[in-house]
Amino acid sequence: MARYLVHRVFGMLVVLFLVSLFTYMVFFLLAPDPAVQICGKTCTPERIDQIRANLSLDDPFLVQFLHFLQGLFLGRDYGTGASAVHCSAPCLGYSFQSAQSVTDMIVQRLPVTAVVAIGAAVLWLLAGVVGGLISAVREGRFTDKFITSLTLGGMSVPNYVLALVLQYVFVVWLQWLPFPQAVPFADDPAQWFLNFILPWTVLAVGYASSYTRLTRANVIDTLGENFVRTARAKGLRPDLVWRRHALRPALTPIVTIAGMDFAGLLGGALITESVFGINGVGKLAADSITKNDQPVIMAVTLLAAFFVVVGNMAVDLLYSAIDPRVRVGAAS
């Protein structure tokens, strides 16, 4: 097990290194000169030179990349002498737009993104698993067909359309939900919670639809398994046949996929956050892309990759905890 972990962590580091290298390379090769951008409209050649020196933009690509890595793990200094600014690890640089520390920007926004992701995941797991179970139990009947057509709609409607429609219906028309306004949780928990209902729902609809289908298919497959027949042949009560023999094998893959999807969302839900004006990592990513704020884009890309890779590993470990065939080797 320890050996396996070492393998996995090593592999994870390699992936992250390659992602960062590739991302850095793309910006180095394709992006317009950051010094010109930072300098703004009232700019002199001397000022540009100074910025270039501060950011070490004249260094070769690999040197710049190594500096970046150094900042990430050890911290780094920008500029020299008295004007030098120390950026402690994990240093992701400073925004070209606001000159804020990128690390701070992300740390500020991560909690709200986590709230969005967690709420949506709870919703879609509940809806997907329950919907899928109902569909499987009523296989071929009206309820099943109805749920299946709902999921088709849920999977095909784009997030931003759904967001606008829901906002119109529930906020403007029915007025069941208040007009969203940013409030800290401590000030008005109720308003805070109501603010998140629509984003959670919008994010969850697509996932819930595919989870419903997946659950339905898995449950139906599992019910056809020979070991379920064996359980029945033992004279087991139907609820036990379901609980012990059908649900566990059917839901195991869903748990693991949910882990991956959730990890992916921690990297930010670009569209949903932007549409609802939620100041999370996703909105930060969207904003930084429109403004070509390279250090920020770089950071959110790495963050997303980090969550996906870590999520992937967590899911594998989870899987081996759930499935004895993975956990325990076969007979020799």
Place this chain on the structure above:
Amino acid sequence: MTGEPLLRARDLVKQFPVAGTAGLLRPARLFTAVDGVSFDLHAGQTLALVGESGSGKSTTARLAARLIDVTSGTVHLEGRDITALPEKDLGEVRSTIQVVFQDPFSSLNPRHTVERIVTAPLIYQKRQIPGGSRAFAQALLERVGLDPDWVGRYPAQFSGGQAQRIGIARALAVGPRVLVCDEAVSALDVSVQAQIINLLRDLQREEGFGCLFIAHDLAVVRQIATSVAVMTAGKVVEAGERDAVFGDPQHEYTRRLLAAVPRIRPEWEAARRRKAATR
């Protein structure tokens, strides 16, 4: 048997890496599926490789037909070393050795007509189809005991036994010198199995090909083989003429294998045949 064998295998070894045993720098542990197997197959002869699951019999057949590459050892086909023949020269091998597999349906493309299926080997090898595709396919179907008018049908329209006949027809299309039957009758009902065994025997009498017959069912082997090689754990433990192996097994494993086969009591069997003869 005298003369040059059609197929000569010497010291065949096949190792597979064991999944999940590879380290960061250490290669995976190897599992030896076939461990030094040699045999000769002559024209008109049926050599049966028998053994239980995991004995290496099917892997041996695949090595001999060059469906997979050997780890070491040599395979000679009609005197020519084909062990290391590059992929592009395998066409000739394919028209000399043909394989019939266990599951007839999964080895026939469900979207192709019988005509297309049985002529495919010729088309892949860019050979002229003698007499045209339709007539050729019809003749083949007739030879394997199927209605020639069925050339336009699809595999799903056939029973298991019929599908296996199509598999055999496809193998015969190129006029092979060696036919490898990999558990070719194992999945069939007993009455259908008997018919396919009869068919293979008849075809061999007509065509004189050599047959490498892979099976776990000793009773079936007894009906079709001229020679037998008994395999276990990747090795041949006993080989010889069929009646010698069945009648006077030398190796402990062969004896155990033969003893384990369920039998209908001989006295019941004799009584039944006496009665059948008077009917």
Place this chain on the structure above:
Amino acid sequence: MSLLSVRDLTVTFGDTAVVGGIGFDLPKGGSLGIVGESGSGKSMTSLAVMGLLPRGAARGGSIVFDGTDLCALTERRMRAIRGDRIAMIFQDPLSSLNPYYTVGTQIAEAYRSHRSGVSRRAARKVAVEAMERVHIKEAGRRVDDYPHQFSGGMRQRVMIAMALSTEPELIIADEPTTALDVTVQAQILDLLAEVRRDTGAALIMITHDLAVVSEVADTVVVMRHGDVVETGSTEQIFSDPQHPYTQALLDAVPRIDDEIGDLRLLSGGEA
């Protein structure tokens, strides 16, 4: 009196009958072989007795087990018999065992669901004993292993241990050795014979293999296309078959002891 008496049993899917009104009897402690080729309805017959027919299948006729007509029982009362007084062993032992639970749990589960107030520990002891009875070595340790850690033959022993744990009066074995190697098959057949000797359980063996049936059964039922074509003592069926289909089937069996010139073709059968 018969332990099991089947009369006019039909199994239908909509308008299609896969079992068309068959009957047979099995005395207490007896062994009955049901033989037939694929599509003969032999497996459906066994599932009908267990009340485990697939969705969409309907059962008709009567299945009297120890004086009770199983067809007339509620599902709840049938469940009390199933796995307790009638146990079943299936063809593929790997897929018939749940990969997520230890074999001990799965054996104990059968026992616990039919005996109220059995502690986990007591059920585990029953599982170990059942595994010892089917000659699984180091049963006390292997009871905590998972199915994938056993070989094919050992898995089938686990299935038999599961069936035995409740001391059933009838064991139905549906092709129990078909997926196994011939030497393992011989061991499992010996084990089944031993179990019957020790417990006095009756056995229904469903198989396509005539030689296996000839070794196991006292009485043989030959099925074809959902009908019984012939029933008789094993000796009569194998030494003096009356029905042309039985005769043809026996003619087609490849023999290990001698070569038959031509395996004769079944009349009417097409391949």
